[in-house]
Amino acid sequence: MRCAVIARRVAQRRSNLSTQIASASNITPRNDSSRGFSLLEMIFVLGIVVVVLGISVVRMRGMSDQKNIETARGDLRAIQTAVNAYYLNNSSVYPAGSDWQSNDLANDSPRVLRQVLYDPFRAANTEYSYSVSGDGKYYVIYSYGPDAAADITGIDNNGKLTGQNDDDIFITNGTGTFLS
């Protein structure tokens, strides 16, 4: 009886072993050197590359915007100094007209601005925008800002800005606040 049980167990183990060997022999050995990338792997890698490139572009644009904001602020301060000098030299009248910068400031006698300055957020060689209130008391000089679109539209007789308070970079002798 005991011998029969042992014989059955041995037979069972042999059977299990055969099954394991059989399944092991079904595994195809990997040959990494000859194996290419699958389509899924390629898509995955390309996806990562696209994400990394996207992040780089966004960061570079942010750095470029920051640099242009600093340029615009510096330019606007220089223009404001010139506008105030023009005002003193011209019987308390601010520059006017489309040639406010090219003629009144950069071509004045005495010249109060070394050269015409351009808005870095607009097409090449496009000047900053400038507006004087109806009564001639207030002015605003502004850049379109990172969205490259005009938000400020002018300045009223109370020194309040008109238009949208968005991302335009401006300098003014008014209140610096927007008409609500």
Ligand SMILES: [Ca+2]
């Ligand atoms: Ca803007």
